[in-house]
Amino acid sequence: MINREIHFAQRPSPQPSLDCFKLVENELGEELKDGQVLVKNLWMSVDPYMRPRMNDVKSYIPPFQLDHVLEGGAIGVVEKSNNPKLPVGTHVESMNGWREYFVSSGKGLGIRDTSTIAPQDYLGILGMPGITAYVGTKILGEAKAGDTVYVSGAGGAVGSLVCQIAKALGCTVVGSAGSDAKVEWLLNTAKIDAAFNYKTEADFAAKLAALCPKGIDLFFDNVGGSQLDGALLSMRKNGRAILCGTIEDYNEAPEKRHGVKNLFKVVALGVTMKGFVVLDYMAEHHQAFTADMAKWRSEGKIDWQETVYEGVDKAPEAFLGLFNGANLGKMLVKLAD
Numbered sequence: 531m532i533n534r535e536i537h538f539a540q541r542p543s544p545q546p547s548l549d550c551f552k553l554v555e556n557e558l559g560e561e562l563k564d565g566q567v568l569v570k571n572l573w574m575s576v577d578p579y580m581r582p583r584m585n586d587v588k589s590y591i592p593p594f595q596l597d598h599v600l601e602g603g604a605i606g607v608v609e610k611s612n613n614p615k616l617p618v619g620t621h622v623e624s625m626n627g628w629r630e631y632f633v634s635s636g637k638g639l640g641i642r643d644t645s646t647i648a649p650q651d652y653l654g655i656l657g658m659p660g661i662t663a664y665v666g667t668k669i670l671g672e673a674k675a676g677d678t679v680y681v682s683g684a685g686g687a688v689g690s691l692v693c694q695i696a697k698a699l700g701c702t703v704v705g706s707a708g709s710d711a712k713v714e715w716l717l718n719t720a721k722i723d724a725a726f727n728y729k730t731e732a733d734f735a736a737k738l739a740a741l742c743p744k745g746i747d748l749f750f751d752n753v754g755g756s757q758l759d760g761a762l763l764s765m766r767k768n769g770r771a772i773l774c775g776t777i778e779d780y781n782e783a784p785e786k787r788h789g790v791k792n793l794f795k796v797v798a799l800g801v802t803m804k805g806f807v808v809l810d811y812m813a814e815h816h817q818a819f820t821a822d823m824a825k826w827r828s829e830g831k832i833d834w835q836e837t838v839y840e841g842v843d844k845a846p847e848a849f850l851g852l853f854n855g856a857n858l859g860k861m862l863v864k865l866a867d
């Protein structure tokens with residue numbers, strides 16, 4: 531059987547391009563050893579965190595290795611099995627994305643119930659982006675009724691959920707995103723209180739100040755850099771800034787990254803800044819997240835959007851699209867029906 535997969539061909543310097551990826555075909559043996567399963571991937575995720583993993587630097591997760599298949603979240607179905615715990619037809623989540631098929635001993639595979647849940651939801655609203663939004667907003671951000679919440683990157687997977695979780699908790703929500711279509715979705719579907727296109731706004735900080743006249747109680751930051759700097763000017767006394775990501779700088783060389791110039795606002799206003807990596811919070815908060823999300827969805831409080839590319843050969847394009855705003859909601863690659 532022929533498997534197609536994407537290998538890491540070259541490190542970005544610093545802009546990633548299609549040259550960083552190589553489509554490789556290989557033959558998977560027909561025979562499975564005892565305990566092994568053959569998994570056909572149905573969906574794979576591309577995520578911004580993969581970009582820092584392309585740099586050869588130590589971080590909370592090891593860098594990708596050149597000339598190896600890339601890794602990332604995927605959901606697939608067991609097609610052949612020599613493992614009684616994983617019969618044919620079982621849906622499994624793994625970190626073996628960027629490939630069509632793989633053989634596994636079963637280690638690292640999570641069984642997922644798809645009887646009432648779309649398989650790809652485990653990579654999005656019910657998966658890593660969903661719990662990131664939940665932990666950052668409700669647990670660490672302590673969003674509560676009456677707060678003014680500002681969300682950068684508001685049209686993406688995490689940001690779109692942060693906006694709606696904050697609305698469900700009774701907050702006034704302002705979001706920014708990089709296209710008029712995303713702004714329209716934020717206002718008319720997510721029904722947040724105000725939204726603007728940061729790419730066409732001449733004075734980001736002035737616009738944000740005008741939309742948050744009482745100041746920002748909770749800032750959920752997906753972008754960092756100039757947006758973090760601008761938002762600090764509008765923080766309220768004892769406000770909270772939850773730093774989730776700094777995508778504005780992921781493709782910048784270290785010396786070109788945006789510095790924060792308004793840090794004194796943190797001092798003067800007693801602002802709390804808290805960064806986090808969701809992996810550190812998943813086990814503790816997964817149950818509450820699932821229960822709250824199910825409740826909010828049943829109450830019609832959460833809309834969920836996906837942007838889908840088809841075929842493993844399109845995965846690099848989908849990944850690069852994260853850096854020019856090609857996605858509304860979660861960016862996904864569909865690999866098979």
Ligand SMILES: NC(=O)c1ccc[n+]([C@@H]2O[C@H](COP(=O)([O-])OP(=O)(O)OC[C@H]3O[C@@H](n4cnc5c(N)ncnc54)[C@H](OP(=O)(O)O)[C@@H]3O)[C@@H](O)[C@H]2O)c1
Nearest residue numbers: 578686687688707708752774775776777778806807808855
């Ligand atoms: N801390 C954690 O554990 C954790 C977990 C998941 C994700 N994250 C972080 O959360 C953020 C969002 O992740 P996601 O998975 O939901 O991705 P996403 O928001 O669905 O996709 C990325 C979006 O970032 C925006 N963007 C790209 N380059 C930008 C730039 N230079 N300036 C401003 N915006 C830019 C684009 O939207 P526009 O059209 O608005 O430009 C793009 O659609 C990322 O920073 C990611 O690294 C952190």
